[in-house]
Amino acid sequence: MPSFDVVSELQTQEVKNAIGNAEKEIATRFDFKGSHITIEMNDKAKTVTITCENDLQADNVYAIFEKQLIKRGVDLQSLDPQDKAQSGKYVKQLINLKDGLDSDTAKKISKAIKESDLKVSASIQGDKIRISDKKKDNLQACMAFLKEKSFGVPLQFNNFKD
Numbered sequence: 001m002p003s004f005d006v007v008s009e010l011q012t013q014e015v016k017n018a019i020g021n022a023e024k025e026i027a028t029r030f031d032f033k034g035s036h037i038t039i040e041m042n043d044k045a046k047t048v049t050i051t052c053e054n055d056l057q058a059d060n061v062y063a064i065f066e067k068q069l070i071k072r073g074v075d076l077q078s079l080d081p082q083d084k085a086q087s088g089k090y091v092k093q094l095i096n097l098k099d100g101l102d103s104d105t106a107k108k109i110s111k112a113i114k115e116s117d118l119k120v121s122a123s124i125q126g127d128k129i130r131i132s133d134k135k136k137d138n139l140q141a142c143m144a145f146l147k148e149k150s151f152g153v154p155l156q157f158n159n160f161k162d
Contacts, residue, residue, distance in 0.1 A: 001133070001134060002160075002161060002162055003130055003131060004139060004159060005158055006128060006129040006155055008127075008155055009100070010078050010097055014074050015041060015074060016041060018074065021072075022039055022061070022064045022065045022067075023039060025068070026039075026061065035057060036051070036052075038051045039065060046099055047096055047097065049092060049094055050062060050092070051091070058084055065095075077154045080096040082095065082096065098153050105152065106129055108151055109122070109146070110124055112151075113145070116145055119138060120133040120138050121133065139160075143157055
């Protein structure tokens, strides 16, 4: 029976590349000359920390980081920016990275599929949702339905089987 998986995977290498590109852009900008600015990624905690000297710089660096993520093809829905915090003479902003489907989001997606007129079956399997049906057309209609909805996380469709 044809099926596919709905997942939400973050490409950490693309995030690292975006951080590198943002650091290069910051180094060449005149308004950041002589300022202490860092962007660091913690792989285990899935966080990015921006450290600057004031709020305005933090906002500008965050905008540069977002622009670089868009260029690298990373969906901005995978970012969860926290409030800025003053730490001594520096301002730190923590950005949590969303990776994988949590159980609440998976339940919302499954419920939305069941409430729609689509006659596909959805089953939650850990951090992915397996959608199956006898006809490929119904699966493609389900993909289109999920693309137009917003669940707060970027969705990808993979593992399509005949």
